[in-house]
Each structure stands twice: as structure tokens, then as C-alpha cells.
Amino acid sequence: ILNVEQSPQSLHVQEGDSTNFTCSFPSSNFYALHWYRWETAKSPEALFVMTLNGDEKKKGRISATLNTKEGYSYLYIKGSQPEDSATYLCAFNSGGYNKLIFGAGTRLAVHP
Amino acid sequence: DGGITQSPKYLFRKEGQNVTLSCEQNLNHDAMYWYRQDPGQGLRLIYYSQIVNDFQKGDIAEGYSVSREKKESFPLTVTSAQKNPTAFYLCASSTRATNEQFFGPGTRLTVL
Numbered sequence: 001i002l003n004v005e006q007s008p009q010s011l012h013v014q015e016g017d018s019t020n021f022t023c024s025f026p027s028s029n030f031y032a033l034h035w036y037r038w039e040t041a042k043s044p045e046a047l048f049v050m051t052l053n054g055d056e057k058k059k060g061r062i063s064a065t066l067n068t069k070e071g072y073s074y075l076y077i078k079g080s081q082p083e084d085s086a087t088y089l090c091a092f093n094s095g096g097y098n099k100l101i102f103g104a105g106t107r108l109a110v111h112p
Numbered sequence: 113d114g115g116i117t118q119s120p121k122y123l124f125r126k127e128g129q130n131v132t133l134s135c136e137q138n139l140n141h142d143a144m145y146w147y148r149q150d151p152g153q154g155l156r157l158i159y160y161s162q163i164v165n166d167f168q169k170g171d172i173a174e175g176y177s178v179s180r181e182k183k184e185s186f187p188l189t190v191t192s193a194q195k196n197p198t199a200f201y202l203c204a205s206s207t208r209a210t211n212e213q214f215f216g217p218g219t220r221l222t223v224l
Contacts, residue, residue: 043217044215
């Protein structure tokens with residue numbers, strides 16, 4: 001059974017703090033790793049799709065790294081803002097059209 | 113506007129009744145998916161369809177049924193055989209190129 005783990009489960013930070021969280025996934029049969037942001041009362045929104053070992057992607061203050069050999073990805077948020085408060089999901093894809101296996105998410109709350 | 117719509121947003125059902133959740137997309141995506149979310153858990157795949165008139169069971173298909181008669185539409189029926197149907201249901205669709213999934217706003221089903 002493929003398992004995707006995210007840690008921590010939840011995180012509370014102050015505005016301006018930088019933070020990061022982890023997604024662990026199977027290191028075999030890797031095709032892609034997806035990160036989504038899910039704000040309350042909205043649909044999950046795609047942040048990054050990462051496919052190559054060593055990939056680093058950035059969107060504004062959010063960036064992500066990928067290590068497919070050891071099976072983990074980090075998501076970093078620099079200078080957190082209250083609008084960054086959301087649940088961050090990662091999802092593992094073992095090949096093409098194969099279904100995504102989602103982690104349970106990390107719930108981030110940024111306090112003013 | 114291109115996107116995915118789900119209706120209704122909230123749904124209440126009496127125990128023993130079947131109910132159908134709607135999902136429509138105008139993104140011209142081939143693949144569509146249904147997920148269920150329960151508190152503290154990741155999104156779990158119920159059914160998915162890669163092409164019209166074809167669909168496959170996901171991890172938790174028991175008590176659910178789907179159809180894919182049109183590319184744009186992938187309705188999910190929650191049958192009376194589903195033992196614990198109260199949950200939040202998300203529909204998604206994806207392209208062939210990256211399998212990046214685009215999500216609808218979700219339907220919250222409550223069984224009374």
C-alpha cells in the first residue's frame with residue numbers, strides 16, 4: 001500500500017516567520033509530486049508539480065524542493081502572512097494517468 | 113469561465129436513501145475523479161474515469177456508483193449501501209500532460 005505522510009499535522013506561526021513542512025512518499029516508481037494549497041471554503045489550488053530529483057520550484061514567497069531518491073519534499077514559506085493560512089496537501093503520482101495518493105495535509109495558521 | 117462545478121454545496125439525506133452528487137467541467141479534460149475527505153485524513157479516491165464510458169474503482173468504492181456518459185460530466189451516486197456517507201466530497205479533473213488535478217468547490221453530505 002502506497003503511503004504519503006505529511007508533517008507536522010498543524011502549525012501555528014506569527015506573521016513574518018518563515019516556516020517549512022515535509023512530505024514523505026515512496027522512493028520507488030516515482031513519476032511526480034504535487035503540492036496543493038487548500039483555503040477554507042475554497043477548492044484546492046495547485047502550487048507545484050515536481051518531476052525531477054533535485055527540482056526546486058518557487059512561486060512568490062513559497063518554494064519547494066524534491067528528493068526522489070530518499071522520498072521527501074519540503075515546502076517553504078518565507079515571511080508568512082495571514083493570507084498563507086491554509087491546508088497544504090502533497091500528492092504522489094507513480095505514473096502518468098495513475099491516481100494521486102494524497103497526504104493528510106499540514107494545516108498552517110499564521111497569526112497577525 | 114473555465115472550471116469545475118459541483119452541486120449542491122450542502123446536501124442532507126435520510127438514512128436509506130440514494131443521493132446523486134453532480135460534477136461538471138468545461139476544461140476539456142479527459143480524466144475525472146471523485147474524492148472523499150474525512151476529518152484528519154487525506155483525500156481518498158472513490159472512483160476515477162480516464163475516458164468517456166469507462167471508469168475504475170478507487171480505494172473506497174464500496175457503496176458508491178458513477179457514470180461517464182459525457183466528457184463534461186461525472187456524477188457520483190451515494191447508495192444506501194454506503195455505511196458512513198457523511199463526509200465532504202470533492203470532484204477533480206486532469207489533463208493528460210501532467211495529471212495536475214483541478215478541483216471543484218465540493219459538496220458536504222450529511223446523513224440524518
